[in-house]
Amino acid sequence: MLTTLAKRGRKFRVLGSAPDQSPIVAVKCGGTKLPAIFISGGAHSTEHAGALATVDVIEQLKTDHVVWVVPARDPIGLSGFRHALSLGLGKAPDLKSVDDLDDFLRKNGEVLFDSEGTLLAMIGEYGYSNRGLLGKFPKGAAFLAPLLGRRIWYASKRLDTPGSAPLERAYTLIVTPEGEILHLNRFHDTRWAPAEVQCVRKLMAEIQPGLTFDLHEHDHGPHFWMSARKQKTEEHEIWERRMAAQAARAVAASGAELAPDNYSPGTFFEKLERGIFWLDAGKRGEGLNLVDFAVAKYGPGFTIETGMQCPFEERVRQHLLVVQTAVSVFEQRYA
Secondary structure, eight states, rough: OOOHHHTTTTTEEEEEEEETOEEEEEEEEOSSEEEEEEEEOOTTTHHHHHHHHHHHHHHOOOOOOOEEEEEOOOOHHHHHHHHHHHHHHOOOOOOOGGGGGGHHHHHHHHHEEEEEEEEEEEEEEEEEEEOOTTTTTTOOOOGGGGTTTTTEEOOOSSSSTTTTTTTEEEEEEEEEETTTETTTTOOOSSSSOOHHHHHHHHHHHHOOOSSEEEEEEEOOSSOBBBEOOOSSSSSHHHHHHHHHHHHHHHHHHHHHHOTTTTTTTTTTTTEEEEEEEEEOOHHHHHOOOOHHHHHTTSSSSEEEEEEETTTTHHHHHHHHHHHHHHHHHHHHHTT
16 A cells, blocks of 8 residues: 555655554645545455545545545554464464464464354464454453453455455454453544554544545445434534435445445434434444544544445445545535
């Protein structure tokens, strides 16, 4: 990713580094007009179309407003599961397939949990699992004690998701000091936060974005949806709804499949219209994600969710279309 940015002549600002010293970078583009626009991707590196779309946004988004882009909020995960394993092992492992993962973890790590197909082992300072662990264990589970404040990685496994083939990406989980397993896209409102989150918070405090996008993907099918948040002022609410509606309709007009009428991402969502949901972070719990935080502090923001069973190039295109459409409405507000 950094090589691609350099080849395109883009200078990037290093905001900080992940625990492996991988830089977390931001690229400034767009124009000079304020308020600024903030765009990020790669919070979950297995959702690779969102990360790639942020790189394309740098070249393709045309606006007079200042734009700051953080293309990879999880550089360790983007470098793959073998790389994540090397942080615990001290060297790159010879792991050929996810089918070999269970035996590998039992052989090379200290097993903390191994039951009903779920395996968690500690190697060095880090945890490694053979599957996702969100919501699987009660907060403060005793066996998590060695991993308090530390990371757990598990490998991408899907065969039907171009851009995130087995072992090519690693999903990053964090065990909070209280013993709750969360992921990197939390902690935006907490005093204790991983370095990657701290970097983003500092940049946002500096640029005070008037509009925020976070580019994600979901694994519930090929359909598109996006989420917004209730706004603090009536004016923000009017423009938030206008941006969301026009963006979702643009995606539908492109021929993409929107979320079915009876679809809901969760109990903490309220449907506005097809393809658009309002997220209530208070009902969800788990701390604020980036867009929750942006809306609470700065102004309108959207999480874009493309379906991982949709062709890769189509997912990237949907992200770009939403960003450009919503930015066009945003420009009308500040004309």
